[in-house]
Amino acid sequence: MRTLLYNLKEKYKNKLKNSKVFNEGYQEFLKTGKTSQEAYNSLINLYCSTNGKFNEKIHKKIISNNLPKKINQPIKGILGELKNEEFDYYNHELNKFGYVNFNKKISQELANSIYNYALNTEALTAPLYDKKIIYNPTNPISEIYRFTQKDLVNNIDIQQLIMDPVLINIARNYLQCEPIFDFPAMWWTNTFLKEASAEAAQLYHFDMDRIKWLKIFVYLNDVTNENGPHQLIKGSHLPGAKPKELLNRGYARIPDKDINKYYKPEDVVVVLGQAGSVFAEDTKCWHKGTPLKSGHRLVLEFEYTSSLFGANYPKFEIENFSEEFKQFCTQNPVYATHFIFKN
Template sequence: MVRYYQRRNYVQPIRIERQDIFQKFDVDPVVHSLNERGYANGWEIPEEYVSRIVQYTKDTKFLKYWNPHRECEAIDQIARNEKLVEIARQYLGAEPILWLSQLKWSFGDQASKEERQGLLSSNNEPEQHDGDAFHYDTLDFKSLTIFIYLTDVDASCGPHVLIENTHNAKSFRDICQIILSDTAARQRFGDRIKVILGKKGTMLFEETSTFHKASRCQTKRLMLSIDYVLQRSPPPEHPVLA
């Protein structure tokens, strides 16, 4: 299927940003880890970009944003960064499409009312399955998601959890049921379950068909996600969400 996209690739190359944001990592180790494990971590975005994105949320005051790269220059520069686009290109095996970006605040019971107050909301959010349960997504035949923590994330902040090496061939049971309970996950995969903790700026690359979930958030978390796909058309225009 990837060879088909390579031969019949009508996708215009992504407009890239050439700022050397990520001086401390190379493309090849990230692509290798994605192929072998379904994810790659250990990298960060610069503090300057964290601050600019957080300031964007303070200025606009929404709980959740649909395609914020269209409005926030810092997010657009990250999504179109030359190295990140090259990682997507090499991993997907063809010219990638910048399909979707999302920016979301999560609050738990320990978050103060002051932190929640003033954030705008709407009822336009598309229905999604429970992100707190293990699941996998099929955005395309092959796809890549980059997650970026914009607040410090410890065990109380709703860290991202994934199951290593579940991006390859799925069982018939997994194809029929994309939701996996915590009990079933522990029984089947044991120590392959990885909890991703990190300070603000932490970056995670993940094959989107890897089993993953968001832990229950007790305090607060701000996270950005950026999706790259092979052929699927970008979603239609959508208002800012909450």
């Protein structure tokens, strides 16, 4: 009994301490645009100790002075023309499951163009990510080849996707505010390692770069059970949905056997899809890439957020761009806050 009381008291004291560090750090962030490591750690601690409720509470405060644009007509974009009801359906699925598959693809031409870019552009390899090399599918030297964010934002095809009004509206609806484009990521994974790689995020984890965010993924080659489909536990993004025993481990990678203790096989979603397939996910849910049995996988990912509090990512210098992209960024300064144009 005494130990229980002592533990509760300690927990309460920690929560108070983390809330104080967060509040001070958030005020500092509003002034400088930078998040201190302590403030960022306090966000992760508060996410874990409140089982996600803290993030929702703060997010609501953040968006109260950033209302989303009201759009009442269909929007035409990379996935075709979508009506309001379709956006509502996707948003409902996202809120309920933390995941929605659009069952739509970007054009074959665009998918091929990005795929070819990835075969001909240097990328960083694990574990040090210190030198760039071109991925050779027949002779990989690392389980992951990660493109730099700067290279990605300077690619015209990727700029086209960044500007896509349908994808932006999906983020707008989910975040209930005008979103900020946070970053792009793109990486190859392959069969270089014979076991699950923590580097390639092949163990269950949740992301926590921000207070609230949405990720949109595009498969750039066909993804089957052979070549490492993305996998998630549906509904585990919701506040209160994660088992305390797993959250007590903090911001950690969790083995399958531990996840399987708490979730039923039908809670596991394995995302298969042809080249060009697009899906969205709140990666607060437990998720991972499955280790590959054969072949390789190329995936592109965008993150949209309501606030840049959290990880301090540098701004991206844009040297190569379409006029359309520059104009778009000028007209949407909040969305494009991370981009700096060289000329």
